[in-house]
Amino acid sequence: MSAERRDEGPAGEAAVVRVEGLVHRYARRGLEDHPVLGGLDLEVRGGELLAVVGPSGGGKTTLLHLVAGLIVPTAGRVVLAPEARPAMVFQRPRLMPWRTAVENAAFGLECLGAAAPLPKAAALLGELGLADAVHAWPRELSEGMRQRVNLARALLVQPDVLLLDEPFAALDALTRRRLHRDLLALLRDRPRLAVVLVSHDLDEVAALADRALVLSDRPAVVRADLPIALPHPRDADAAGRLELAGRREELERLLGSPEGAAPE
Amino acid sequence: MSDDPPGSIDVASPTRTGSPSSVPWISVASVVVALLVWEGVCRAELVSRVLLVAPSRIAVAGVEMLGLASVRADIGHTLAAFAASLAIALVGGAGVGLLIGWSPVARQVLQPFVVTFHALPKVVLMPLILLWVGFGLGASVFLGAMMAAFPVLTSVAAGVGALEADLLVLARAFGAPRRLTVRAIVLPGLAPFLVSGLRVGISYAMVGVLIAELAGSGRGVGHLMLLFLETFEIERLFAAMTLVAGLTLAATGAVGVLERRLGRWRPDPA
Numbered sequence: 001m002s003a004e005r006r007d008e009g010p011a012g013e014a015a016v017v018r019v020e021g022l023v024h025r026y027a028r029r030g031l032e033d034h035p036v037l038g039g040l041d042l043e044v045r046g047g048e049l050l051a052v053v054g055p056s057g058g059g060k061t062t063l064l065h066l067v068a069g070l071i072v073p074t075a076g077r078v079v080l081a082p083e084a085r086p087a088m089v090f091q092r093p094r095l096m097p098w099r100t101a102v103e104n105a106a107f108g109l110e111c112l113g114a115a116a117p118l119p120k121a122a123a124l125l126g127e128l129g130l131a132d133a134v135h136a137w138p139r140e141l142s143e144g145m146r147q148r149v150n151l152a153r154a155l156l157v158q159p160d161v162l163l164l165d166e167p168f169a170a171l172d173a174l175t176r177r178r179l180h181r182d183l184l185a186l187l188r189d190r191p192r193l194a195v196v197l198v199s200h201d202l203d204e205v206a207a208l209a210d211r212a213l214v215l216s217d218r219p220a221v222v223r224a225d226l227p228i229a230l231p232h233p234r235d236a237d238a239a240g241r242l243e244l245a246g247r248r249e250e251l252e253r254l255l256g257s258p259e260g261a262a263p264e
Numbered sequence: 265m266s267d268d269p270p271g272s273i274d275v276a277s278p279t280r281t282g283s284p285s286s287v288p289w290i291s292v293a294s295v296v297v298a299l300l301v302w303e304g305v306c307r308a309e310l311v312s313r314v315l316l317v318a319p320s321r322i323a324v325a326g327v328e329m330l331g332l333a334s335v336r337a338d339i340g341h342t343l344a345a346f347a348a349s350l351a352i353a354l355v356g357g358a359g360v361g362l363l364i365g366w367s368p369v370a371r372q373v374l375q376p377f378v379v380t381f382h383a384l385p386k387v388v389l390m391p392l393i394l395l396w397v398g399f400g401l402g403a404s405v406f407l408g409a410m411m412a413a414f415p416v417l418t419s420v421a422a423g424v425g426a427l428e429a430d431l432l433v434l435a436r437a438f439g440a441p442r443r444l445t446v447r448a449i450v451l452p453g454l455a456p457f458l459v460s461g462l463r464v465g466i467s468y469a470m471v472g473v474l475i476a477e478l479a480g481s482g483r484g485v486g487h488l489m490l491l492f493l494e495t496f497e498i499e500r501l502f503a504a505m506t507l508v509a510g511l512t513l514a515a516t517g518a519v520g521v522l523e524r525r526l527g528r529w530r531p532d533p534a
């Protein structure tokens with residue numbers, strides 16, 4: 001498996017998302033505006049998994065919501081390739097408690113008016129190891145299972161950009177590793193999909209990303225842009241694990257201190 | 265939150281029912297015992313038969329009474345007033361509740377009136393209602409609807425406030441058409457609030473209707489009760505009261521069934 005999921009590598013792909021001079025300030029009643037993003041530039045190509053790391057409260061969720069078009073930037077712009085469809089995997093799964101797993105997973109398809117959304121959703125849930133739980137209520141699922149539904153819901157709309165907001169942060173290490181493997185497998189089948197992964201977990205970033213952006217303190221700008229062009233699976237042998245540890249250390253150094261990216 | 269390992273959940277089909285409804289035997293027994301004690305007290309003539317009538321005699325009087333066409337007409341009259349009050353209260357209460365819940369401007373405009381009328385014992389309006397719409401069905405429906413609308417209104421307004429902003433953002437993120445957002449997120453979120461408002465509204469509507477009838481509308485079960493009191497038909501009086509209680513219980517029970525159907529996704533009450 002090559003470092004990139006496509007054969008030619010992402011260098012040949014056009015940018016699916018381009019962010020130019022993105023500035024965001026939240027208006028706060030009775031207070032000064034709260035500057036969060038201070039002029040951010042980035043590009044994500046088809047087939048590339050871009051990780052974004054930065055201090056807590058530094059504006060990473062804000063960035064994803066801007067790319068998804070959920071909020072409007074104060075200045076600068078987000079340019080998606082023509083017809084490119086973003087899909088968001090929220091940090092909390094945001095499942096409707098009154099819908100079963102499969103009905104939740106199918107929601108995005110329903111929004112598109114797709115035919116037969118439920119069978120399609122059930123099939124993908126099966127691929128994600130949830131065959132036995134397709135008709136379970138969200139309250140009957142473990143947190144890891146809910147995150148799979150969350151992921152399935154976004155993948156089902158066949159997005160061109162997948163926006164992942166710390167999707168694995170609430171999981172135990174074992175489940176997280178398993179979901180990493182599942183995600184990589186799903187991405188192998190979707191070679192042109194661009195992914196933006198916000199994460200606090202440097203091991204996760206080193207294990208998954210093709211490239212990592214390190215954000216500065218608020219108001220955030222890009223402090224460093226680190227390629228991690230290693231083949232998957234990255235921890236298969238001793239040499240791979242050594243490489244991985246090297247990238248992780250570099251990320252840690254770029255972030256300032258490991259505490260700078262401490263989990264919530 | 266459950267931490268069950270994947271695969272440990274027994275889920276077979278989408279048409280799942282809740283846990284098998286178990287009969288609350290202890291409650292049934294306590295009701296039976298109470299009825300027996302009541303019956304015994306009356307048979308032993310511990311209480312004057314004018315003040316308290318035995319359940320068995322109430323039952324006999326009730327069956328007898330239901331044989332009379334005029335009584336059936338009065339029951340129909342009360343039921344019609346009850347149904348109309350409830351329907352008006354539901355539509356009006358939910359409508360104003362949605363408005364208040366959704367629009368801050370509407371809330372500020374309407375809030376003073378809602379608070380005032382909510383606090384007002386609606387019975388004091390009775391003379392005015394009689395003046396406006398006269399005796400009869402109109403008065404019953406007016407008072408019943410007034411009384412039932414407020415619990416529906418406050419509950420629905422609270423439901424709008426409790427709608428999960430996260431889910432509405434989710435709908436936006438997936439570009440959900442407005443109708444799908446309403447069907448998939450807004451209505452299921454509001455349903456429990458509407459139903460609990462309805463549950464309270466039912467007994468209020470019945471109270472309103474009966475007050476109007478007791479105030480002298482000349483028709484309905486309330487009127488019958490007045491009549492039986494005047495003619496000293498105490499057994500029939502008790503039968504009429506039992507009938508009202510039964511109707512209200514039945515309506516509340518129907519709401520309970522609705523509630524369970526809508527709330528299948530909730531954890532079973534332990």
Ligand SMILES: Nc1ncnc2c1ncn2[C@@H]1O[C@H](COP(=O)(O)OP(=O)(O)OP(=O)(O)O)[C@@H](O)[C@H]1O
Binds near residue numbers: 034
């Ligand atoms: N809707 C909002 N209104 C006002 N301020 C907000 C809003 N959302 C976020 N903020 C503020 O903007 C800053 C960045 O928030 P954001 O959620 O984007 O950070 P983050 O990098 O995702 O944080 P974390 O890593 O903890 O998830 C924070 O200081 C936060 O308080």
Ligand SMILES: [Mg+2]
Binds near residue numbers: 060061062091165
């Ligand atoms: Mg965040």
